[in-house]
Amino acid sequence: MRIAVTGSIATDHLMTFRGRFADSLIAGQLDKVSLSFLADDLDIRRGGVAGNISFGLGVLGLSPVIVGAAGEDVADYRAWLERHGVDCRGIRISDSRHTARFVCTTDDDLAQIATFYAGAMAEAREIELEPVAARVGGLDMVVIAPNDPLAMVRHTQECRARGYAFAADPSQQLAFMEGPAIRKLVDDATYLFTNEYESHLIEQKTGWSADEIAAKVTTRVTTRGKDGATILTRGQEPIHVPAVPPAHIADPTGVGDAFRAGFLAGLAWELPHERCGQVGATLATQVLETVGTQEYEGSMPGFVARLRAAYGDEAADEVAAHLPSFID
Numbered sequence: 001m002r003i004a005v006t007g008s009i010a011t012d013h014l015m016t017f018r019g020r021f022a023d024s025l026i027a028g029q030l031d032k033v034s035l036s037f038l039a040d041d042l043d044i045r046r047g048g049v050a051g052n053i054s055f056g057l058g059v060l061g062l063s064p065v066i067v068g069a070a071g072e073d074v075a076d077y078r079a080w081l082e083r084h085g086v087d088c089r090g091i092r093i094s095d096s097r098h099t100a101r102f103v104c105t106t107d108d109d110l111a112q113i114a115t116f117y118a119g120a121m122a123e124a125r126e127i128e129l130e131p132v133a134a135r136v137g138g139l140d141m142v143v144i145a146p147n148d149p150l151a152m153v154r155h156t157q158e159c160r161a162r163g164y165a166f167a168a169d170p171s172q173q174l175a176f177m178e179g180p181a182i183r184k185l186v187d188d189a190t191y192l193f194t195n196e197y198e199s200h201l202i203e204q205k206t207g208w209s210a211d212e213i214a215a216k217v218t219t220r221v222t223t224r225g226k227d228g229a230t231i232l233t234r235g236q237e238p239i240h241v242p243a244v245p246p247a248h249i250a251d252p253t254g255v256g257d258a259f260r261a262g263f264l265a266g267l268a269w270e271l272p273h274e275r276c277g278q279v280g281a282t283l284a285t286q287v288l289e290t291v292g293t294q295e296y297e298g299s300m301p302g303f304v305a306r307l308r309a310a311y312g313d314e315a316a317d318e319v320a321a322h323l324p325s326f327i328d
């Protein structure tokens with residue numbers, strides 16, 4: 001199964017300031033703010049939704065094609081993804097803008113001052129999927145994950161026009177998009193992935209009821225944090241997949257992306273939806289236990305044992321048959 005993952009490619013630059021921002025903000029002087037904070041640590045993490053999902057697929061032994069826009073500065077990140085099995089030839093390199101970047105400083109009160117620079121991501125709207133499909137011999141599933149909003153709409157329209165099956169994963173972009181654009185992203189999707197909050201937001205913004213969405217989307221996957229996930233396929237009984245309890249929670253960022261990567265890997269292995277959800281939930285828990293969204297490779301030995309403990313022998317044996325040998 002040839003999977004293309006479209007979406008954001010970004011790095012997060014996270015700093016900590018030992019002090020309180022509030023001590024520097026002087027009431028009455030807020031019209032002339034000019035502040036600088038001396039940060040102690042700088043942590044640079046690879047991220048972006050397309051980066052996270054493709055990385056997860058790569059770690060599970062698949063070779064997804066990542067499709068998105070970045071700057072010249074993406075070279076190291078690209079090499080990292082390639083080392084993990086991701087086909088990066090679908091990354092468009094901007095000749096004038098840097099890769100999208102999230103810069104955030106957190107103080108001792110956990111107050112944050114953050115800036116997001118979209119940069120090259122805006123050029124994702126220039127990307128056409130057809131040349132990517134031609135190069136890899138066709139696309140069986142195109143994931144449309146958070147990205148430049150015009151790119152998301154364009155990729156979806158191209159999938160519909162060319163008959164590529166697609167998975168709509170609008171996630172955090174739902175907050176910034178209006179009903180008519182969201183309708184364009186959802187209609188005709190083979191899969192619709194959201195968390196519970198986003199699932200309500202879609203209904204509210206599009207004005208479509210759950211039944212109407214069920215008529216437009218073949219399978220709707222809704223994740224519910226520690227309460228697991230629900231998989232609803234048109235004409236079938238709903239499936240509930242319980243979550244895998246974490247040993248400890250280090251950082252929840254990226255759990256949704258890991259769930260999607262695991263689910264899509266299950267689809268590529270032609271496993272039934274319940275197994276797909278179990279692979280997704282197991283990978284999500286590995287991410288929950290590590291800081292960062294692409295730092296869990298070290299905990300992959302043990303993946304099958306964990307899936308076995310949560311879902312039983314049959315599930316574990318079926319999944320293990322498809323995994324690379326370092327994962328057990």
Ligand SMILES: Nc1ncnc2c1ncn2[C@@H]1O[C@H](COP(=O)(O)OP(=O)(O)OP(=O)(O)O)[C@@H](O)[C@H]1O
Binds near residue numbers: 229
């Ligand atoms: N506290 C938790 N304990 C166990 N599993 C969890 C927990 N939180 C999330 N998960 C797993 O991750 C999946 C996705 O979680 P969730 O619904 O919170 O996604 P999300 O809100 O899209 O997350 P994000 O956007 O922050 O990545 C869940 O279906 C579950 O399998």
Ligand SMILES: [Mg+2]
Binds near residue numbers: 171
């Ligand atoms: Mg999410």
